[in-house]
Structure formats: structure tokens, C-alpha cells
Amino acid sequence: MTSRERVLKAIRFEKPDRIPIKNCALPAAFYKHGQALVDLLNKKYTTKSVARKLNSVKTYFRYLIAFQNLEGNPSESVSHPKYTLTPPRILTKMEYRSLRDACRNDPRMYAIVELFLQTGIRISELARLTLEDIMGGNKLRIEAYESHETRIIPLNKPAKTALDIWLEARPRVTNNSLFITKTGKQFQVRNIRTALDRYFRIADIKGATVNDLRHTFIAHQLKAGTPMTLVSKLAGHKRLSTTEKYLEFIKESPPINATHLEEL
Numbered sequence: 001m002t003s004r005e006r007v008l009k010a011i012r013f014e015k016p017d018r019i020p021i022k023n024c025a026l027p028a029a030f031y032k033h034g035q036a037l038v039d040l041l042n043k044k045y046t047t048k049s050v051a052r053k054l055n056s057v058k059t060y061f062r063y064l065i066a067f068q069n070l071e072g073n074p075s076e077s078v079s080h081p082k083y084t085l086t087p088p089r090i091l092t093k094m095e096y097r098s099l100r101d102a103c104r105n106d107p108r109m110y111a112i113v114e115l116f117l118q119t120g121i122r123i124s125e126l127a128r129l130t131l132e133d134i135m136g137g138n139k140l141r142i143e144a145y146e147s148h149e150t151r152i153i154p155l156n157k158p159a160k161t162a163l164d165i166w167l168e169a170r171p172r173v174t175n176n177s178l179f180i181t182k183t184g185k186q187f188q189v190r191n192i193r194t195a196l197d198r199y200f201r202i203a204d205i206k207g208a209t210v211n212d213l214r215h216t217f218i219a220h221q222l223k224a225g226t227p228m229t230l231v232s233k234l235a236g237h238k239r240l241s242t243t244e245k246y247l248e249f250i251k252e253s254p255p256i257n258a259t260h261l262e263e264l
Helices: 003-011 035-042 047-066 093-102 107-119 123-128 157-169 189-202 211-223 228-235 240-249
Strands: 139-142 151-154
Touching: 093 107, 093 189, 107 123, 107 157, 107 189, 107 211, 123 189, 151 228, 211 228, 211 240, 228 240
Parallel strands: none
Antiparallel strands: 139 151
């Protein structure tokens, strides 16, 4: 998505020709104390999402000023909404076992749930997986994307077993995406979210989202004493401090460095 498209999406302009440039009227929204951003809050966007969109707006206005396409920066008067970071939802052993049982008869979702629980990969990473990313049956390759580097994640027995079951049931099509629909199309992020939300309801797990499976992997590995540097590397965290924050949500003192990854 280009900078222009991001701004249009963020401040909800209907016409591209209303992008604020030199000698054009600036959008009234910014002179009304960021009414466009208030509209996003009214549409139930989280304050963190609104803050992220505002960053895009401010960046684009700075770009326009740098290339002398704009006189004055109306976005400077718009302050970021305050937001508090909520602790991650970490599933208990009983909860993730219930989720596993709920989707056991669905080979595709069973494999997806196991991959999330046993590898901690992101939903976007899972949606992009191809058949070639299963390396020798016991390793998973996450290709580099955006600012994330390629990483290799070991597959334990539960993950390998679930994948084998899915690969046996997977439709024989030319599409090499690992997870596909019945018609052979890529199983996309929105499909994964919808399907998992359904199984969360079936398993009677309240207030959980797909991202919480990643949180659960990280927290349980640290709790089992897996070295923090290893967990950080497998999770694809850019900074060790990101992984370290999960220690706040572990009640028991983890044992000293375990020699293997914990099976969830």
C-alpha cells in the first residue's frame, strides 16, 4: 500500500483529489481537533489502531512539507489517543486441550491449531506457508517478509502428526499453499480467524483470539524453562525485551534452562 493510499484509508477521504497539497483547501477534519480520528473510535477501532493510523497521517504530511507540496502541517495539532496495554490472554492447559479436542475431526483446523501452539508463528506467517516450507517433515521455514528475517522452527511430534493428517486429507490441487479451501484456494487470514473463532465458541473458551495461541506458546515455553533467547528467536521477536515482558504473566518461577522445547 502506498503512502497516499494509507492516508486515504486512515482519514477516510472519499475522493483522492482531496489529498491536501499546496494551494488546495486542507481537510476540515484536522481543524476540528482530529474529528476523522474520533470517527474511527466511534467505529470501534481500538485506540492503538487509531494511534497507528495517525502516525501514517503525520508521516505523510511531513513528506509533503519536505518536498514543498504543503504549507503548514495541520496534523501537528492532533494528539495521539491514550491507550493502555492489556496483558496477553494466555490459555490454560485445560483450555488449549479443549480447543484441540473441539477441532480434532477437522484435519485442516487441527493442524493449524497445533502449529500455533507448538511453534508460536503469527497468523500472517501461517497463511503464507507453502508445501515447500515443510522441510524434511521436521522443520518449518518462515520466509523473510517486511523487516522479519527468515527463520527455521523445529516441528515436534504433535505438530508433525497433525500436519501428516492434514496432508493426507488435503485436496490434490496445483496451488502449493499449505492450507487451502475445499475449492483449492489459499486459506487466508480472515478464513483462519473465522474458523478459529467458531472453535473457540465450541470449546467454550471466552475472550480468546487467534493471537492468543502465539502468546500461549511463548508463555508456556518460558514457564517450562526454555532459554529466553531461543524462545525469542523462534517467535521472531526483533528485541529480547519483547519476549522478556511475558515473564510478568508467569506465576511460577521457571526452572533453569530446559534442554528441549515444551510440548503443549
